[in-house]
Amino acid sequence: xxxxxxxxxxxxxxxxxxxxxxxxxxxxxxxxxxxxxxxxxxxxxxxxxxxxxxxxxxxxxxxxxxxxxxxxxxxxxxxxxxxxxxxxxxxxxxxxxxxxxxxxxxxxxxxxxxxxxxxxxxxxxxxxxxxxxxxxxxxxxxxxxxxxxxxxxxxxxxxxxxxxxxxxxxxxxxxxxxxxxxxxxxxxxxxxxxxxxxxxxxxxxxxxxxxxxxxxxxxxxxxxxxxxxxxxxxxxxxxxxxxxxxxxxxxxxxxxxxxxxxxxxxxxxxxxxxxxxxxxxxxxxxxxxxxxxxxxxxxxxxxxxxxxxxxxxxxxxxxxxxxxxxxxxxxxxxxxxxxxxxxxxxxxxxxxxxxxxxxxxxxxxxxxxxxxxxxxxxxxxxxxxxxxxxxxxxxxxxxxxxxxxxx
Amino acid sequence: xxxxxxxxxxxxxxxxxxxxxxxxxxxxxxxxxxxxxxxxxxxxxxxxxxxxxxxxxxxxxxxxxxxxxxxxxxxxxxxxxxxxxxxxxxxxxxxxxxxxxxxxxxxxxxxxxxxxxxxxxxxxxxxxxxxxxxxxxxxxxxxxxxxxxxxxxxxxxxxxxxxxxxxxxxxxxxxxxxxxxxxxxxxxxxxxxxxxxxxxxxxxxxxxxxxxxxxxxxxxxxxxxxxxxxxxxxxxxxxxxxxxxxxxxxxxxxxxxxxxxxxxxxxxxxxxxxxxxxxxxxxxxxxxxxxxxxxxxxxxxxxxxxxxxxxxxxxxxxxxxxxxxxxxxxxxxxxxxxxxxxxxxxxxxxxxxxxxxxxxxxxxxxxxxxxxxxxxxxxxxxxxxxxxxxxxxxxxxxxxxxxxxxxxxxxxxxxxxxxxxxxxxxxxxxxx
Numbered sequence: 122x123x124x125x126x127x128x129x130x131x132x133x134x135x136x137x138x139x140x141x142x143x144x145x146x147x148x149x150x151x152x153x154x155x156x157x158x159x160x161x162x163x164x165x166x167x168x169x170x171x172x173x174x175x176x177x178x179x180x181x182x183x184x185x186x187x188x189x190x191x192x193x194x195x196x197x198x199x200x201x202x203x204x205x206x207x208x209x210x211x212x213x214x215x216x217x218x219x220x221x222x223x224x225x226x227x228x229x230x231x232x233x234x235x236x237x238x239x240x241x242x243x244x245x246x247x248x249x250x251x252x253x254x255x256x257x258x259x260x261x262x263x264x265x266x267x268x269x270x271x272x273x274x275x276x277x278x279x280x281x282x283x284x285x286x287x288x289x290x291x292x293x294x295x296x297x298x299x300x301x302x303x304x305x306x307x308x309x310x311x312x313x314x315x316x317x318x319x320x321x322x323x324x325x326x327x328x329x330x331x332x333x334x335x336x337x338x339x340x341x342x343x344x345x346x347x348x349x350x351x352x353x354x355x356x357x358x359x360x361x362x363x364x365x366x367x368x369x370x371x372x373x374x375x376x377x378x379x380x381x382x383x384x385x386x387x388x389x390x391x392x393x394x395x396x397x398x399x400x401x402x403x404x405x406x407x408x409x410x411x412x413x414x415x416x417x418x419x420x421x422x423x424x425x426x427x428x429x430x431x432x433x434x435x436x437x438x439x440x441x442x443x444x445x446x447x448x449x450x451x452x453x454x455x456x457x458x459x460x461x462x463x464x465x466x467x468x469x470x471x472x473x474x475x476x477x478x479x480x481x482x483x484x485x486x487x488x489x490x491x492x493x494x495x496x497x498x499x500x501x502x503x504x505x506x507x508x509x510x511x512x513x514x515x516x517x518x519x520x521x522x523x524x525x526x527x528x
Numbered sequence: 529x530x531x532x533x534x535x536x537x538x539x540x541x542x543x544x545x546x547x548x549x550x551x552x553x554x555x556x557x558x559x560x561x562x563x564x565x566x567x568x569x570x571x572x573x574x575x576x577x578x579x580x581x582x583x584x585x586x587x588x589x590x591x592x593x594x595x596x597x598x599x600x601x602x603x604x605x606x607x608x609x610x611x612x613x614x615x616x617x618x619x620x621x622x623x624x625x626x627x628x629x630x631x632x633x634x635x636x637x638x639x640x641x642x643x644x645x646x647x648x649x650x651x652x653x654x655x656x657x658x659x660x661x662x663x664x665x666x667x668x669x670x671x672x673x674x675x676x677x678x679x680x681x682x683x684x685x686x687x688x689x690x691x692x693x694x695x696x697x698x699x700x701x702x703x704x705x706x707x708x709x710x711x712x713x714x715x716x717x718x719x720x721x722x723x724x725x726x727x728x729x730x731x732x733x734x735x736x737x738x739x740x741x742x743x744x745x746x747x748x749x750x751x752x753x754x755x756x757x758x759x760x761x762x763x764x765x766x767x768x769x770x771x772x773x774x775x776x777x778x779x780x781x782x783x784x785x786x787x788x789x790x791x792x793x794x795x796x797x798x799x800x801x802x803x804x805x806x807x808x809x810x811x812x813x814x815x816x817x818x819x820x821x822x823x824x825x826x827x828x829x830x831x832x833x834x835x836x837x838x839x840x841x842x843x844x845x846x847x848x849x850x851x852x853x854x855x856x857x858x859x860x861x862x863x864x865x866x867x868x869x870x871x872x873x874x875x876x877x878x879x880x881x882x883x884x885x886x887x888x889x890x891x892x893x894x895x896x897x898x899x900x901x902x903x904x905x906x907x908x909x910x911x912x913x914x915x916x917x918x919x920x921x922x923x924x925x926x927x928x929x930x931x932x933x934x935x936x937x938x939x940x941x942x943x944x945x946x947x948x949x950x951x952x953x954x955x956x957x958x959x960x
Contacts, residue, residue: 124855126867129856129936130861130936131861132861133939133940142896142943260891301894386531389897438530438895439894443900443908443911489911492911492927
């Protein structure tokens with residue numbers, strides 16, 4: 122029996138683990154996946170497979186190369202240095218017997234290296250570890266990114282574009298920053314925005330036989346901000362038969378997933394609440410200054426990727442601030458930017474842009490000089506002032522926009 | 529799990545139910561000559577001398593205070609040995625072979641109540657100082673310093689929370705000797721002239737509340753209140769106890785005395801009673817032996833200076849089927865893992881815990897924020913960890929790492945099983 126020393130605390134919380142958190146997100150996403158397959162059939166299957174496999178395979182290949190470069194020399198730097206030195210001497214040596222001895226030494230060192238490699242491999246096989254420690258399929262992280270990315274894609278998007286988006290997003294956002302936990306942008310949001318901006322028209326919704334038009338709810342809203350869309354609120358809530366991206370359309374199932382994640386405490390419920398709340402309040406404020414009815418805020422709430430983005434993308438802890446006030450500021454910023462892009466911008470992808478823009482501000486929100494874990498009176502007053510100011514600005518903007526459209 | 533965590537599983541059931549085992553007569557006791565605070569000492573006895581229980585055999589020094597060393601048994605002085613104390617460091621100890629006579633030293637005489645009633649604060653402080661009473665919750669801070677406060681004190685709070693899991697030594701003490709605790713509280717209140725006393729205890733420990741409330745009726749003239757506080761960690765942290773028991777919030781860096789509060793651990797209170805009433809130094813204490821690596825966990829009342837090896841033997845030893853074990857002195861959240869079982873029971877040793885080590889798969893931080901939500905002092909352990917990794921002193925200062933109380937909650941809740949507390953401790957050291 123041997124006594125070993127660990128540092129305190131010697132207890133750990135039993136069911137707190139990254140695997141559990143990520144697996145919960147996958148479970149919460151599964152009804153959406155099922156609905157996507159019911160709504161779109163094989164198209165949805167192909168898009169989702171393309172998204173997940175492109176991301177996972179990119180990461181796998183990257184880490185195979187990465188490990189091949191790094192693992193080979195681990196703990197053997199000494200031997201490699203000696204080998205290089207001897208090889209240099211061999212080149213400079215003139216006499217035959219000197220060359221022979223050097224060659225002999227080189228052979229010995231090479232043998233030592235190969236022996237050590239074999240030994241370390243044996244050691245590695247003994248220890249418990251996931252097949253490739255850095256490859257994050259074991260903790261569902263890459264699966265989550267892939268499924269979320271797949272669900273945000275409209276059904277008529279060519280598979281090649283889906284694959285390009287996945288590969289680029291994983292390499293540019295995740296891998297070159299150092300893998301899991303290091304990315305500064307949400308991977309899925311980046312992939313979605315990347316294909317939207319690069320391929321424009323190709324990322325589109327297909328013609329549906331039973332639908333009156335091929336425009337999404339949000340597409341109609343962006344084209345004509347204050348006229349009612351052709352879909353009833355019930356359709357938008359259930360999401361059955363609604364054109365749009367393959368997985369974002371059902372508010373009902375997203376709420377079910379959100380409630381599951383909340384009960385399992387696998388996300389911070391403040392982010393989606395504040396995010397959706399901000400959009401709703403701004404939409405109500407707009408409603409007050411234009412002659413739109415209650416359908417206007419409700420349509421904004423239920424359409425597009427707002428609920429999906431709020432529940433699954435904005436809550437990605439890696440790209441959110443770490444403190445509760447920070448997360449509330451972050452979610453408020455998301456709501457404001459989403460709404461401004463929707464109302465005044467040309468793209469319907471307000472949610473992914475808002476998420477990417479607010480991701481940039483996360484390090485600023487978390488900056489040690491002013492980040493804080495509790496509200497106090499001063500902060501609350503300033504934050505309230507900012508909220509009121511943004512509501513006023515949106516109201517003024519909306520009024521002039523409505524005036525311009527009418528006149 | 530992204531959530532504020534305050535509850536830590538308790539694991540106390542077994543040890544609170546079993547009766548206390550009395551093991552007060554070890555063959556040899558080892559008295560530590562140095563502590564982590566006092567690194568110098570003088571020794572007045574030599575090998576072969578006969579000492580009596582309660583006799584001064586030397587003096588610890590090297591700090592802002594001097595502390596006499598008392599023999600805790602009567603017997604013969606033997607060699608010096610090196611052992612590990614409750615803070616995990618090597619200390620020099622003097623061995624005394626027990627003669628099982630328990631002959632008390634001449635100075636150990638009871639003080640009559642009539643004398644104690646007339647004692648002033650200075651006299652009581654002098655006794656407490658001379659009898660080397662220290663904070664027995666684990667801090668080891670000399671109690672006379674606290675007791676000699678010149679600030680006006682209105683409330684004395686006795687901390688009986690014992691919020692660390694597995695520990696039950698204070699629990700056993702309250703059940704076995706409630707009278708002594710109330711007497712000790714009475715003496716402290718007399719010394720600092722406080723208006724009221726509060727005994728803070730977890731509201732889930734109903735048995736203790738019953739015992740204490742019955743006892744409080746005996747001491748009705750004292751104005752003692754039993755504060756039943758929530759069962760969460762770190763409720764036993766002084767500031768948290770004060771806040772919940774009295775409603776007074778002591779800001780970080782302030783001494784509680786400034787706010788009219790004085791806090792003592794229950795075991796300390798009991799030792800103060802022993803010192804003032806019986807003129808006794810700390811000779812015995814309650815120890816919890818617990819954990820999944822021990823065959824028969826139980827609470828033991830033992831002599832200060834007993835070897836931990838003997839206590840483990842008393843609990844049927846380590847489990848047979850483990851080839852690696854972890855030996856922790858103190859609670860599982862803040863305790864120290866020691867390098868061998870060559871440990872000695874000092875006055876500040878509260879427990880011996882033996883665990884089967886669990887290897888956690890450490891994953892990259894996903895910034896879930898659980899540590900930030902759970903931190904009792906409202907700092908940001910994850911940001912401090914990142915600042916420590918890049919050695920950014922400004923950021924560590926800006927994030928107020930010095931506020932950390934090292935409670936261990938951030939590591940406990942970490943979803944990625946990262947030892948966050950270690951990084952924060954590092955950060956504290958870096959900014960001094």
